[in-house]
Amino acid sequence: MxxxxxxxxxxxxxxxxxxxxxxxxxxxxxxxxxxxxxxxxxxxxxxxxxxxxxxxxxxxxxxxxxxxxxxxxxxxxxxxxxxxxxxxxxxxxxxxxxxxxxxxxxxxxxxxxxDTSAFAFQEIEQIIQETLSILPPQCRKVFELSRLQEMKNKEIAQELNISVRTVEAHISKGLKAFKIALKDYLPLVAYLFVL
Incomplete structure (x- = not known):
C-alpha cells in the first residue's frame, strides 16, 4: 500500500x-x-x-x-x-x-x-508499473488517464490536445501490452480491459 x-x-x-x-x-x-x-x-x-x-x-x-x-x-x-x-x-x-x-x-x-492473496496483488502492481514503464510516453499517459483515472476518451483528447482516434490507438496499444503482461491475472484486472 x-x-x-x-x-x-x-x-x-x-x-x-x-x-x-x-x-x-x-x-x-x-x-x-x-x-x-x-x-x-x-x-x-x-x-x-x-x-x-x-x-x-x-x-x-x-x-x-x-x-x-x-x-x-x-x-x-x-x-x-x-x-x-x-x-x-x-x-x-x-x-x-x-x-x-x-x-x-x-x-x-x-x-x-x-489467487487473491496479498502476494498476487503485489505482483500485479509490479507488472502494471513495469508495463507502463515500457510503453511510449504518450501511450503511457493516455493509458493512465483512461484506465487508472477513468477519464473518457474525449476528455483525454482535450487534455492532451490530440484526436480521439489517437487516444483510441494509444489505448489499444496499451491494452495489447497489458493483456500479455497480465495474462495470469486477467480476472483480477478485468476492469483494465472494459472501461
Whole structure:
C-alpha cells in the first residue's frame, strides 16, 4: 500500500465514513468486473459487491495493520461469489437450463483457483508499473488517464490536445501490452480491459 492508501486504511479502521466512500469508489467497479467474469448477471454481481463492502465496514476494526486492502476486498468478493454459486436455491434462480448449469460449474471451478492473496496483488502492481514503464510516453499517459483515472476518451483528447482516434490507438496499444503482461491475472484486472 502506498502512503495515501495507508492513510485511507487507518481512517477506515477509525470508522471514517468519507474514507470508506473513497475506498468504495476506488474498488467497486474493479470488484464488479471481477465478479461479473464468473457470475454474468448484473444484479447478482452488484449484490455481491455490496455485500463485500458491508462486510468490510462491519469488520473494519478487526483489520490488521498489514492487511492488503485489495487482497481483502477481492478475497471477500470471491468468497461471496463462491458461496452463492454453491447455494442450490441461488443456482436455480440464476440458471434455468443445463447449458447454464455446466457454465456455472466451470465458473465455480475457475473462481476457486483465482489467487487473491496479498502476494498476487503485489505482483500485479509490479507488472502494471513495469508495463507502463515500457510503453511510449504518450501511450503511457493516455493509458493512465483512461484506465487508472477513468477519464473518457474525449476528455483525454482535450487534455492532451490530440484526436480521439489517437487516444483510441494509444489505448489499444496499451491494452495489447497489458493483456500479455497480465495474462495470469486477467480476472483480477478485468476492469483494465472494459472501461
Amino acid at each position: 502506498n502512503e495515501k492508501e495507508q492513510q485511507l486504511f487507518e481512517k477506515l479502521r477509525d470508522s471514517d465514513e468519507a474514507a470508506f466512500r473513497i475506498i468504495y469508489n476506488n474498488y467497486s467497479s474493479k470488484l464488479y468486473y471481477f465478479v461479473f467474469e464468473f457470475i454474468p448477471f448484473r444484479d447478482a454481481a452488484e449484490n455481491i459487491v455490496q455485500d463485500t463492502f458491508v462486510t468490510l465496514w462491519n469488520r473494519r476494526k478487526d483489520l490488521k495493520d498489514d492487511t492488503n486492502l485489495a487482497s481483502y476486498l477481492f478475497t471477500g468478493a470471491k468468497n461471496n461469489a463462491l458461496y452463492r454459486l454453491r447455494d442450490k436455491k441461488y443456482r436455480q434462480k440464476l440458471f434455468s437450463n443445463a447449458m447454464d448449469v455446466s457454465e456455472l460449474n466451470l465458473n465455480t471451478d475457475a473462481l476457486t483457483t483465482v
